[in-house]
Structure formats: C-alpha cells, structure tokens
Amino acid sequence: MTTSAFAAGNYRFIPSVFQYSSGIAADPGHHVERITFRKPLPLREGFEAxxxxxxxxxxxxxxxxxxELRSPAPFSDSGFRSFNEAYVETLRAWGLFDGTTNPVARSNVCPEIAPPAExxxxxxxxxxxxxxGAPSFVISGGAEARGGNAPYAERxxxxxxxxxxxxxxxxxxxxxxMEQRMAAFGHGWADTTATQLYCVHDIHPFLADEIVRRGxxxxGLTWHYNRPPVIGLDYEMDCRSVTVERTA
Incomplete structure (x- = not known):
C-alpha cells in the first residue's frame, strides 16, 4: 500500500474509494484529536457541529x-452508493474531495438495537x-469484502x-x-490506543487466538453490537492511535 500527502490538512492518507480513504496519519509537528458526540447527530447537524x-x-x-457514522440499517449496494454520493458533497465544499480522491478515513456501522432514525x-x-510525541493515526473501518467493483455478494x-x-x-x-493499512504508515498493533469491533455474532471462539494474540x-477491545454498512457483511474493525480524545 502507498500513501499520499494531503497538505491542506497536514496529514497523509491511503487512497481507496471515492467515499473514504483506508486511513490517515498526521504529519510531523501535528497530531490527531478525536471527539465523540454524547448522542448521534444527524448528518447535516453533525457536519455543522x-x-x-x-x-x-x-x-x-x-x-x-x-x-465514525451510525446508520439505521445495512444498505443495499445501490443504496450505499447513493448515500455516499450525498455524503461527499460536504467534503467537496470543504475542499477535501476533488471529485475522485477522498483523504478522509471513515467507519459506518449499524446498531442492531436502538439505531438512529437516519x-x-x-x-x-x-x-x-x-x-x-507518539504515532497519530486513524485506520478506516474494514469489513470482510475483497476489493474491486463487483457486487458485494461476489466479494x-x-x-x-x-x-x-x-x-x-x-x-x-x-x-x-488492518495490519496492512497500519504498515503503510510504518505502524502496527503495538502503536494503537484503541481497537473497535462491529459484529452481532459470537466472537469468543476466535477472540483469544486471532485478536488478543496478535496484539x-x-x-482493550471495544465491541459494538453493530452490523457493517452493507447487506451481507458480518464483521468489521477499525483502530487508531490518538493522544487527545474528548466528548462534545
């Protein structure tokens, strides 16, 4: 994997699809700050905040x-594309999306219980x-779909x-x-400050061997009882190394 510079934001990113990058890392002399909203904010209100x-x-x-987004329920392939096309318009207005390349990392998952209305x-x-004084990066949510343009069901x-x-x-x-994306920035699990997992199925049979033993x-591991954003997906993760986190 290769990274590209986004000088206007003082970070590097891993190019991916038009709706998001595969991850970002702050440039030297900068760091990532993460803010969690006390309650989910609908897209337009959230962008304003x-x-x-x-x-x-x-x-x-x-x-x-x-x-990090929360959606009411998993999308169809076409529904996911329509949502993404609307989402990137604000990024275009902010000078982040040029119509092809999008540097912003993202996770978008669907709470199984008490989801948001939108x-x-x-x-x-x-x-x-x-x-x-420490690595500062965010790796995008990734689910069990191979790359390419074929329908999700085929990937x-x-x-x-x-x-x-x-x-x-x-x-x-x-x-x-996740490891490949972190490696693109020269980092690994030892550098992370948080790992999040999104799944509504039982993860205990492989938790120790496949997750904990890797580091x-x-x-710790934050397990959200959420589904990935597209119908048919079952398992998603993201991770980060962030020094400053707060709530708004």
Whole structure:
C-alpha cells in the first residue's frame, strides 16, 4: 500500500474509494484529536457541529480527517452508493474531495438495537498542530469484502455463512487488512490506543487466538453490537492511535 500527502490538512492518507480513504496519519509537528458526540447527530447537524469545533480549535476545515457514522440499517449496494454520493458533497465544499480522491478515513456501522432514525455522526477526528510525541493515526473501518467493483455478494468472504469457522475466516481477513493499512504508515498493533469491533455474532471462539494474540487488543477491545454498512457483511474493525480524545 502507498500513501499520499494531503497538505491542506497536514496529514497523509491511503487512497481507496471515492467515499473514504483506508486511513490517515498526521504529519510531523501535528497530531490527531478525536471527539465523540454524547448522542448521534444527524448528518447535516453533525457536519455543522464538526465545522464549529474545528474552527474553534483554530484549524481549517481541511483538517477534518476521519469520522465514525451510525446508520439505521445495512444498505443495499445501490443504496450505499447513493448515500455516499450525498455524503461527499460536504467534503467537496470543504475542499477535501476533488471529485475522485477522498483523504478522509471513515467507519459506518449499524446498531442492531436502538439505531438512529437516519445516518448520524458518532465521532470524528481532525488534525491539530503540535507534536504529540507518539504515532497519530486513524485506520478506516474494514469489513470482510475483497476489493474491486463487483457486487458485494461476489466479494464477501464466506458470503451468507455466519458459522464459527466462517466468522474466524472473516476476522482473519479483516485483521490482516488492518495490519496492512497500519504498515503503510510504518505502524502496527503495538502503536494503537484503541481497537473497535462491529459484529452481532459470537466472537469468543476466535477472540483469544486471532485478536488478543496478535496484539490487537493491547489497549482493550471495544465491541459494538453493530452490523457493517452493507447487506451481507458480518464483521468489521477499525483502530487508531490518538493522544487527545474528548466528548462534545
């Protein structure tokens, strides 16, 4: 994997699809700050709150580097594309999305219980000035779908199989992807401050061997009872190394 510079935001990113990058890392002399909303904010209201918080920190909107979304239910392939096309319009207006390349990392998952009525922001991150003295990065959510333009049903690992063996295979695929993304920035599990997992199935059969033994739970593991954003996906993870985290 290669990284690209996004000078306007003072960070590097791993190019991916038009709706998000595969991860970001702050430039030298900068660090990532993460803010969690006390309650999910609908997309438009969330963008407004994010803009106000970034500006209050004395940073340009191009410092927006990652977000964590919550959606009502998994999308169809076409529904997911329609949502993404609407989502990136604000990034275009903020000078982040040029119509092809999007530097902003993202996770978008669906609470199985008490979901929001509409897609909403759970948290976001931006790049602030000042060296934190430690790695500062956010890796995007990744689920068990291989790359490419084919329908998700053709790319999902062990499609429509939620057996213990299949879930292990899905988890290994995602864990490998997380490691590859971190490696692109020269980092690994030992550098993380948080790992999040999104799944509504039982992860205990492989938790120790596939997650803990790798070091993926070195700072603990936050398990959200959520589904990935597209119908047919079962397992998603993201991770980060962030020194400053707060609630708004």
């Amino acid at each position: 994010i803009a106000a918080l970034i500006r209050a920190s004395g940073r340009p909107l191009t410092a927006f580097c990652a977000c 897609p909403s922001f759970h948290a976001f991150s931006f790049v602030a000035t000042g060296d934190a 999902i690992v062990r499609y429509r199989d939620s057996s213990a063996e299949a879930l292990r295979d899905k988890a290994v695929f995602v864990l490998d992807a 993926a739970a070195r700072a």
